[in-house]
Amino acid sequence: MSIFEEIIGMFSYSFMIRAMIVGGLVALIASILGVVLVLKRYSMIGDGLSHVGFGAMAISLAFNEAPLVFAIPIVIVAAFLLLRVSENSKIKGDAAIGLISSSSLAIGMIINSLSNGTNIDLNSYMFGSILAIEKSEMILCIILGVIIIGVFIYFYNPIFAVTFDENFAKATGLKVEVYKTVLSVLTALTIVIGMRIMGTLLISSLIIFPALSAMRITKKFKSVMIISVIISLVCFFAGLIASYLIEIPTGASIVVSNLIMFIVMSIIGLFRGKM
Amino acid sequence: MSQITCKDVSIAYEKENVISNVSFEIEKGDYVSIIGENGTGKSSLLKGILGLVPLKEGQIVFDEGCSRRNIGYLSQQNPMQKDFPASVYEVVISGCLKNKGFLPFYSKKEKELAINNLKKMGMEQLKNSCYADLSGGQKQRVLLARALCATDSIIVLDEPITGLDPVATNDMYKLVEKLNKEQKITIIMVTHDIDNAIKYSDKILHLHRNNKYYFGPKEDYLVHGGCTPDCCMDVKYGPADSECSDPSCKCHISFNGKELAKQTRNALKGNEGGMK
Numbered sequence: 001m002s003i004f005e006e007i008i009g010m011f012s013y014s015f016m017i018r019a020m021i022v023g024g025l026v027a028l029i030a031s032i033l034g035v036v037l038v039l040k041r042y043s044m045i046g047d048g049l050s051h052v053g054f055g056a057m058a059i060s061l062a063f064n065e066a067p068l069v070f071a072i073p074i075v076i077v078a079a080f081l082l083l084r085v086s087e088n089s090k091i092k093g094d095a096a097i098g099l100i101s102s103s104s105l106a107i108g109m110i111i112n113s114l115s116n117g118t119n120i121d122l123n124s125y126m127f128g129s130i131l132a133i134e135k136s137e138m139i140l141c142i143i144l145g146v147i148i149i150g151v152f153i154y155f156y157n158p159i160f161a162v163t164f165d166e167n168f169a170k171a172t173g174l175k176v177e178v179y180k181t182v183l184s185v186l187t188a189l190t191i192v193i194g195m196r197i198m199g200t201l202l203i204s205s206l207i208i209f210p211a212l213s214a215m216r217i218t219k220k221f222k223s224v225m226i227i228s229v230i231i232s233l234v235c236f237f238a239g240l241i242a243s244y245l246i247e248i249p250t251g252a253s254i255v256v257s258n259l260i261m262f263i264v265m266s267i268i269g270l271f272r273g274k275m
Numbered sequence: 276m277s278q279i280t281c282k283d284v285s286i287a288y289e290k291e292n293v294i295s296n297v298s299f300e301i302e303k304g305d306y307v308s309i310i311g312e313n314g315t316g317k318s319s320l321l322k323g324i325l326g327l328v329p330l331k332e333g334q335i336v337f338d339e340g341c342s343r344r345n346i347g348y349l350s351q352q353n354p355m356q357k358d359f360p361a362s363v364y365e366v367v368i369s370g371c372l373k374n375k376g377f378l379p380f381y382s383k384k385e386k387e388l389a390i391n392n393l394k395k396m397g398m399e400q401l402k403n404s405c406y407a408d409l410s411g412g413q414k415q416r417v418l419l420a421r422a423l424c425a426t427d428s429i430i431v432l433d434e435p436i437t438g439l440d441p442v443a444t445n446d447m448y449k450l451v452e453k454l455n456k457e458q459k460i461t462i463i464m465v466t467h468d469i470d471n472a473i474k475y476s477d478k479i480l481h482l483h484r485n486n487k488y489y490f491g492p493k494e495d496y497l498v499h500g501g502c503t504p505d506c507c508m509d510v511k512y513g514p515a516d517s518e519c520s521d522p523s524c525k526c527h528i529s530f531n532g533k534e535l536a537k538q539t540r541n542a543l544k545g546n547e548g549g550m551k
Contacts, residue, residue: 039355039359039360040355041355153379154379155379156379157369157372157379157380157381158372160361160365160369161369161372164356164359164361164366164369165350165353165356165369167327167348167350167353168348168350168369168370168421169369169372170325170326170327171325171326171327171346171348171350171431172344172346172348172370172372172373172425173343173344173373174372174373215358215360218360219360219361219362219405219407219408220360220361220362220365220403220405221360221361221362221365222365224360
């Protein structure tokens with residue numbers, strides 16, 4: 001069987017189709033938000049949130065609640081706190097994120113071991129389980145994805161202004177706090193649905209890599225947005241297909257394809273800069 | 276009626292007043308420079324006018340068809356903008372945002388306004404360049420164009436010439452002067468560049484460390500050398516070689532008379548000690 005036929009064969013599995021839809025959607029929204037988060041120096045917040053999400057998942061599994069429904073509000077609250085903390089607090093932002101993420105990871109582990117036996121499920125949240133997505137989760141992901149994209153397009157211009165120069169935006173009467181809140185809610189939602197696919201440990205790569213890769217080759221805000229979305233989708237599908245063909249973990253495969261893309265873009269950027 | 280009236284304004288950070296009971300009035304078309312040593316609250320006052328920090332006491336009233344939202348702000352350069360991927364045009368048009376209401380995209384009129392303001396600043400040919408790649412002077416022109424998109428009545432500038440070379444500095448002052456003279460835009464500028472502040476502005480607000488301040492026309496300022504009638508102790512920051520030459524002023528030390536100021540201070544300390 002040729003590689004081409006094998007790839008066609010992928011589409012015959014319904015779990016693969018679900019993985020592609022949900023994963024593509026997450027890759028798309030993560031890359032859009034990633035540009036803003038990276039430029040605003042908030043990218044580590046994504047990492048922190050995913051750990052908080054892990055803790056929330058562990059709690060919800062222990063109590064047999066639906067993981068996503070339980071985790072979303074907790075992560076939104078955490079996003080809120082982290083954005084506040086990184087601005088005005090005695091503990092510096094990066095240190096605060098370190099504290100919060102390791103604490104929630106630890107709490108998650110303890111709760112999991114006390115409620116004994118659900119190890120396998122928790123593992124899937126550590127490293128993701130894109131191939132085990134259920135239909136109800138897919139529908140939830142699609143709804144959230146559409147909301148996030150819609151909100152982002154609607155608020156695109158003010159989000160640019162707030163990202164570029166918060167003080168100026170405030171001075172012209174924009175409600176900066178509102179946009180930051182919107183941003184933190186969107187980030188939290190993206191992280192929670194992304195965790196299912198990429199896992200706690202790998203989700204921040206979906207946010208950070210495409211934005212950084214795009215910034216190597218273009219210097220306009222809008223084109224950075226567009227290119228990072230394209231890069232993110234290409235890397236996601238390349239990673240997914242590679243993981244299917246050579247039987248490696250999907251999440252890791254997607255991260256590595258993002259890494260390769262970043263290196264290629266850096267080289268292109270380097271040559272362009274010299275010309 | 277004045278365009279901006281500040282009445283007994285106090286601003287505090289964590290209970291410590293940085294500005295205490297400052298009052299002044301700014302007329303339409305004024306060119307006001309705010310000067311003073313570091314830590315005297317210049318930038319805080321500016322942020323108070325812009326509504327970025329809350330006032331502890333007093334009030335700031337806007338008039339003549341002007342409101343706080345009608346101010347164009349040229350902020351200090353933000354280190355985060357150093358590698359920010361944004362084109363000049365994207366930066367400038369973001370100044371149009373405040374009038375947008377609920378429409379998500381810019382109208383044709385706003386796009387024209389942005390281009391026009393870029394032309395005014397002589398930056399039109401660079402509108403597709405990356406903002407981060409521009410020189411310091413060019414960046415300030417872009418930010419000025421953005422401020423113009425946000426206002427046609429007042430522009431507030433926070434140390435606009437920091438880090439600029441002499442040519443770009445001169446250039447910046449000329450541009451601001453042009454806006455002030457030709458378009459009757461009120462200018463409020465925080466600066467450390469006293470000589471140029473005196474050269475270009477109509478009024479001076481000089482904030483002193485001891486919560487005293489001088490506000491008035493430049494001509495009077497030159498006579499008093501930046502001192503306030505009842506206190507000269509901390510005045511060592513002003514135009515070169517200026518002295519208070521007003522005989523009726525209680526001020527009794529020369530402007531650069533640091534030695535005298537020190538003596539006065541010591542004398543006062545001695546008195547306090549004696550009183551205990």
